[in-house]
Amino acid sequence: MDAKTGSISGGCPFTGNGDMRDLLGRTNRDWWPDALQLDILTIEGRSADPMGEDYDYCEAFNALDYAAIKNDIKALMTDSQEWWPADYGHYGPFFIRMAWHAAGTYRTGDGRGGASSGQQRFAPLNSWPDNGNLDKARRLLWPIKKKYGKHISWADLFVLTGNMAIESMGGPVFGFGGGRKDVFEPEMVYWGTEEQWVDTGAETRIQPDEGKALENPLAAIQMGLIYVNPEGPGGNPHDAEGMARDMRETFARMAMNDEETVALTAGGHAFGKCHGAKPADTFGKAPEGEALHTMGFGWLTDPEEIGKGHITTSGIEGAWTPNPTEWGNDYFRLLFKYEYELTESPAGAKQWTPIDPEEADMAPDARDPSKKVPTIMTTADMALKRDPEYRKISERFRDDQAALDDAFARAWFKLTHRDMGPKIRYLGPDVPSEDLIWQDPIPAGTQQSESVVQAFADKVLDSGLSISSLVKAAWASASTYRNSDHRGGANGAHIRFDAIKNWAVNDPEELGPVLDKLDELRGDISLADAIVIAGSAAVEKAARDAGFDITVPVTIGRGDASEEHFDAESWEPLEPFADGFRNYLKTKAQVKTEDMLVDRANLLGLSIPEMTVLVGGLRVLGAVSKHAEHGTSIGVLTNRPGKLTNDFFTNLLDMGTLWEVVDESGDEEFVGRKRGDRSELWRATRTDLVFGSNSQLRAIAEVYAEDGNERKFVNDFVAAWTKVMDADRFDLTYAKYH
Missing domain, CATH: 1.10.520.10 (Peroxidase; domain 1)
Incomplete structure (x- = not known):
């Protein structure tokens, strides 16, 4: 455990069965084998993006009537729809949850997840138990998206709507930066290997008694959750220590410290309510598994009753405060004012209810404001006064409204912008002028002749x-x-x-x-x-x-x-656990090193040919880590190192070489011997030999090994090299939008 953060080390981030499945986990095809498969139409790298190569989203966003769309979103907050009525006559809390859950998938381990591409529209996120009924929130926004069209992405609209929801209920907002361009297909992200969702009895990913830590790069505590199980670790409401541990670990992996965790929890729960009106078996499947005629809706009850008060999402039922559509400090006031007893919601979820609450501290019924109902706290909420460190922060926020206002506004901004990168990528009139350390601020450079x-x-x-x-x-x-x-x-x-x-x-x-x-x-x-x-x-x-x-x-x-x-x-x-480009492997892992190379190439934004030519070029240039598990110069398949030749490919594919496993390497290191006298020619790793053994990679390697393609190899290497060197030059590519 980390003494500073309380974080339990996840150890090796590449565990499992030892193939690409460990980098992908359970895929949409696993969860919904009968769903329409569109992969066949994305052959030859064709994008699913219908906007075309000439579409410039940043330019389109800058032409957005920003004031008008904000007014339209604000008006929508209280325009309650019959087909999905607003709790308390205000959609604000619903939209805050939508934006929060769009952004809350971000994790620091590999930088994946987050709000930047509007992934909440697609499986598996659109059908996660923790995202229950957010399909309705997105449909409520469709008229606005339809009206403003190409000028605002779904990804930006989710976050902007969350901001407007907070603002419309009197809450503090630090700012907003646009520029999130939509994608039009699910991204391949490792969400875990479990075969069950959280609501079907899946256990928590941290099991200290069994020596089980939260696997990297995952951040959520169970499959299908954004953060933690609000009922407690594995649904146990009495495990106070485990609840704080889970919160601290998951929020830290989403780039939040203790203060930000408390501020976000309290600020988010200042609004709205939990939904657990009926048991889960009274409603239908998640959107991705529902019948065709439901038109992408999920978690349905009787069509005649939809939205009429029989909503179940988390299974917990009730509001946190007596004023669920007003910003204030009632959350902390009630948390510390009352003792709480463990109760059960109509859906059977474990929750906490104040003992003998005063009528003034009770909440209005979400559908009938003339009725009063008790407020609630989840086990996660209770951790804010049970855990000593969280309690200190909570008491300070209880007694200092200005401190809470500032902390929540900043933490919300970080939550919804953490995956956008440098501030130069932010667009619009509400971008804060302040540089924040998590944005990795860099002073402007100077031009040289x-x-x-x-x-x-x-x-x-x-x-x-x-x-x-x-x-x-x-x-x-x-x-x-x-x-x-x-x-x-x-x-x-x-x-x-x-x-x-x-x-x-x-x-x-x-x-x-x-x-x-x-x-x-x-x-x-x-x-x-x-x-x-x-x-x-x-x-x-x-x-x-x-x-x-x-x-x-x-x-x-x-x-x-x-x-x-x-x-x-x-x-x-x-810090890379493995870097196949430099033939570096910290220690043998269960995931194949060639799979880790592909994952790293993906994070660098490289194509298969770019990955291939870079590996071949870096090898002959001697750019191999001396601290690789295999030792120095391994994979440098040339007798003239330091010259940019295609020797790596010609020697790798030479039919006069016989490759054998180095026994003590455990299938990680190989020796190339000359057929006949069996003299040693080369040493190589899995990330070298894969370019000869994998049929697709071999086809590309053969191109670079062919006589007459020596210059092509050099030119392609230079192009790929330059792409990596300039990958973060947003100061150049975004300058025209500011």
């Missing part, structure tokens, strides 16, 4: 630094990028901070002197630019030494982040 850049590159190549060390330094800096939450990358030169420089994969004893030398030579060039310029100059020289006169494009203008604005702890999840 071509002659200055070339002079620096010449000095680097004359410095005695090797081609491999320069390439490795640039790759180490840029390949931290992940397109899931747009964190990392070369901009900012975060690689110079010890917390990242000292990652084993970076060979810090080699990287440190390289960075020192570049810092010494760079003059007015930022270190971030210097690292990329040096690496690219090394690639150019390696190509020249192989007989190819090419230019590696380099964009200038990166800035250097300050250590003051560097949150080292939040960067910890970016």
